[in-house]
Amino acid sequence: xxxxxxxxxxxxxxxxxxxxxxxxxxxxxxxxxxxxxxxxxxxxxxxxxxxxxxxxxxxxxxxxxxxxxxxxxxxxxxxxxxxxxxxxxxxxxxxxxxxxxxxxxxxxxxxxxxxxxxxxxxxxxxxxxxxxxxxxxxxxxxxxxxxxxxxxxxxxxxxxxxxxxxxxxxxxxxxxxxxxxxxxxxxxxxxxxxxxxxxxxxxxxxxxxxxxxxxxxxxxxxxxxxxxxxxxxxxxxxxxxxxxxxxxxxxxxxxxxxxxxxxxxxxxxxxxxxxxxxxxxxxxxxxxxxxxxxxxxxxxxxxxxxxxxxxxxxxxxxxxxxxxxxxxxxxxxxxxxxxxxxxxxxxxxxxxxxxxxxxxxxxxxxxxxx
Amino acid sequence: xxxxxxxxxxxxxxxxxxxxxxxxxxxxxxxxxxxxxxxxxxxxxxxxxxxxxxxxxxxxxxxxxxxxxxxxxxxxxxxxxxxxxxxxxxxxxxxxxxxxxxxxxxxxxxxxxxxxxxxxxxxxxxxxxxxxxxxxxxxxxxxxxxxxxxxxxxxxxxxxxxxxxxxxxxxxxxxxxxxx
Numbered sequence: 001x002x003x004x005x006x007x008x009x010x011x012x013x014x015x016x017x018x019x020x021x022x023x024x025x026x027x028x029x030x031x032x033x034x035x036x037x038x039x040x041x042x043x044x045x046x047x048x049x050x051x052x053x054x055x056x057x058x059x060x061x062x063x064x065x066x067x068x069x070x071x072x073x074x075x076x077x078x079x080x081x082x083x084x085x086x087x088x089x090x091x092x093x094x095x096x097x098x099x100x101x102x103x104x105x106x107x108x109x110x111x112x113x114x115x116x117x118x119x120x121x122x123x124x125x126x127x128x129x130x131x132x133x134x135x136x137x138x139x140x141x142x143x144x145x146x147x148x149x150x151x152x153x154x155x156x157x158x159x160x161x162x163x164x165x166x167x168x169x170x171x172x173x174x175x176x177x178x179x180x181x182x183x184x185x186x187x188x189x190x191x192x193x194x195x196x197x198x199x200x201x202x203x204x205x206x207x208x209x210x211x212x213x214x215x216x217x218x219x220x221x222x223x224x225x226x227x228x229x230x231x232x233x234x235x236x237x238x239x240x241x242x243x244x245x246x247x248x249x250x251x252x253x254x255x256x257x258x259x260x261x262x263x264x265x266x267x268x269x270x271x272x273x274x275x276x277x278x279x280x281x282x283x284x285x286x287x288x289x290x291x292x293x294x295x296x297x298x299x300x301x302x303x304x305x306x307x308x309x310x311x312x313x314x315x316x317x318x319x320x321x322x323x324x325x326x327x328x329x330x331x332x333x334x335x336x337x338x339x340x341x342x343x344x345x346x347x348x349x350x351x352x353x354x355x356x357x358x359x360x361x362x363x364x365x366x367x368x369x370x
Numbered sequence: 371x372x373x374x375x376x377x378x379x380x381x382x383x384x385x386x387x388x389x390x391x392x393x394x395x396x397x398x399x400x401x402x403x404x405x406x407x408x409x410x411x412x413x414x415x416x417x418x419x420x421x422x423x424x425x426x427x428x429x430x431x432x433x434x435x436x437x438x439x440x441x442x443x444x445x446x447x448x449x450x451x452x453x454x455x456x457x458x459x460x461x462x463x464x465x466x467x468x469x470x471x472x473x474x475x476x477x478x479x480x481x482x483x484x485x486x487x488x489x490x491x492x493x494x495x496x497x498x499x500x501x502x503x504x505x506x507x508x509x510x511x512x513x514x515x516x517x518x519x520x521x522x523x524x525x526x527x528x529x530x531x532x533x534x535x536x537x538x539x540x541x542x543x544x545x546x547x548x549x550x
Contacts, residue, residue: 007451008430012438014447021403021446030402031394037421038390038428104385122371123386246372 099154100127100136105187107139107150110197114329117141117276120250122242130234132156135217142211142244143278144251145203149215151196158191159222168200169214178202181312201313207244214239251275254368256283260341260361262293267319267341269297272366279323279330281309286317292346297321299339299363301330307337337366379441382431390428393445398424400442401449408453408492411485412460419456423449454492457485 026034104125108117121139128135134154141148153162161184168175184196205211217236221229254272261267269283281297295311307330309321323330341361373381373392381389401423409416426448434444510520 008426008433008448009435011444011447011451012433012435014439014443014451016404016443016446016450018400018403018442018446021400021407024399024402024406026394026398026402031398033417034394034398034420034424035391038424041421041425042387042428104387118386118388119372123381123384123388125384125386243371 100134100152100193103136103152103193105138105150105152105195107141107148107197110150110183110195111148111277112325113277115276115332120244120247120275120277122240124238124240124242126238126240128236128238130236131232133220133232133234133236135236135238137215137238137240140213140240140242141247141277142205142207142242143247143275144207144244144273145201145205146278147200147202147205147213148277149198149200151198151217152187153194153196153220155192155194155222157222159194160191160225161185161223162194162196162221163223164196164217164220166198166218167216168202169216170202170205171212172214175200175202179313179315201315203315205244207248209245210241210243212239212241247275247277252369254366256281256364256366258361258364262295262343262360267295269321269364272337274330274368279309281321283319283321284317285314285319294344294346294357295321295360296342296357297339298342299337301334302336302338303331303334305331305334307339309339335368335370337368338363339366340364379431379434379436382428390424393427394424397442397445400445404446404449405453408450409456411488412456415456415460419449419452423452426452457488457492461486 106118107121108115111117121141123139124137125139126137128137133156136152136154138150138152140150147168149166153164155162163184168178178200180198180200182196182198184194187193187195215238217238218234220232220234222232223229252274254274256269256272258269259266265285265287267283267285269281271282273280273282297309299307301307306327308324308326310324311319312322313320340359340363342357343360344357371377371381373386373388375396378389378392382393398420401420405416405419405423409419423445427445434441439447
């Protein structure tokens with residue numbers, strides 16, 4: 001129908017007495033069918049728009065290959081430096097002009113998490129344009145000591161990859177000296193649309209109340225297949241409010257008491273903390289921290305699925321092992337995990353990962369409270 | 371984040387599909403009730419019409435104005451409009467099909483007659499209190515799939531005049547209970 005926008009506007013003024021209609025509850029089956037058809041219709045709608053040139057990405061091409069990329073976490077530490085002031089991104093970018101406005105790529109998709117984590121994410125969906133580059137902050141999650149941010153980037157030309165840094169402000173205060181891990185990859189064959197997720201370790205982030213968050217993206221760089229790099233000047237600024245209360249309410253914790261040694265360093269595992277977004281084992285390392293080792297906790301759950309937690313963070317004596325979802329989510333049905341520590345010494349003159357893993361402790365079992 | 375009665379509209383505007391699931395849980399009964407009533411004689415179209423309404427709510431949430439109507443009434447109005455439009459399209463397609471086939475089964479004839487009668491009654495109920503000119507605009511806008519540009523050309527009225535007529539018509543329609 002042509003110009004139906006007039007009709008939906010006019011329908012604000014239509015009165016209808018719903019008391020005239022007997023209430024008709026939907027069965028679960030009907031709801032499921034409606035949800036499924038809605039998703040199909042949405043994809044069809046996006047496909048039609050792509051065909052008509054209104055957007056340049058086909059929704060149905062997304063989400064299939066990204067998990068492989070998303071599971072390979074690249075740990076990096078941010079350098080906080082002085083940068084030249086350049087023109088700021090437009091705070092509000094007209095949706096009609098935007099290539100990214102129609103695109104959605106949730107934080108769950110970007111992280112390769114199969115279960116529905118949308119209830120714990122703050123949907124932001126702000127698009128900012130600068131230098132012809134569109135950045136969309138799609139959603140954010142606050143968990144203990146962690147802020148996860150998911151971005152889409154529409155580049156000005158096809159690129160092999162991209163990278164950007166950022167500044168974070170919580171309740172108006174700039175966060176300093178934080179570490180982060182990130183994943184990034186193209187979401188379609190055009191290589192002009194990329195998804196990037198950053199998991200930023202922020203020790204004292206409030207997980208109960210509302211947090212005003214400002215994110216300023218900067219230092220964007222394109223990478224090309226011939227190993228060349230192009231820097232894009234500019235900043236892209238986002239502001240929103242988020243809360244981690246829902247995820248906190250759905251977080252469970254199991255105390256652990258298990259020790260193992262690597263050379264003279266004692267590793268003590270103290271807590272398994274899990275929720276729909278993150279599954280982490282916390283511990284301490286005492287003695288000289290064996291920073292030149294990769295450490296995994298490997299084993300199986302009671303359903304027979306292989307499980308790996310990798311050492312993702314070392315901060316002073318504090319250790320954090322994170323569940324690797326490369327083979328899928330940690331099942332909701334499990335009642336126990338049986339793990340053993342493995343370590344591999346990193347080469348001293350190269351960052352290349354070692355393949356000489358050794359078991360460095362006995363198996364132990366974590367029983368999850370029902 | 372948790373979707374609640376307070377934030378579901380804002381979240382839909384942000385593109386959060388969880389918010390649409392909230393609508394499905396709390397407001398889809400309106401779609402079902404209204405569509406079931408107005409498409410009672412065309413049950414095979416009811417599910418398609420519901421899907422159509424959900425998509426319409428999703429794509430047009432920016433057009434919902436809480437100061438002018440409650441969300442549930444807006445949803446009900448969309449359902450009624452869509453259902454009646456489905457009847458109109460069914461009658462139009464049946465007419466074309468009958469012209470091509472030249473053979474009209476008796477049962478189809480009777481269904482079409484009843485539907486046509488009901489359709490006219492619903493339409494008349496909606497339009498009856500409007501002045502003739504405004505009625506013509508609404509008829510063209512809603513049922514003849516014309517946009518304002520086309521209506522302006524066919525009536526010789528300028529767009530501002532059309533908007534004014536529509537605005538005045540809407541006020542009258544709002545006064546009607548149980549209909550548009």
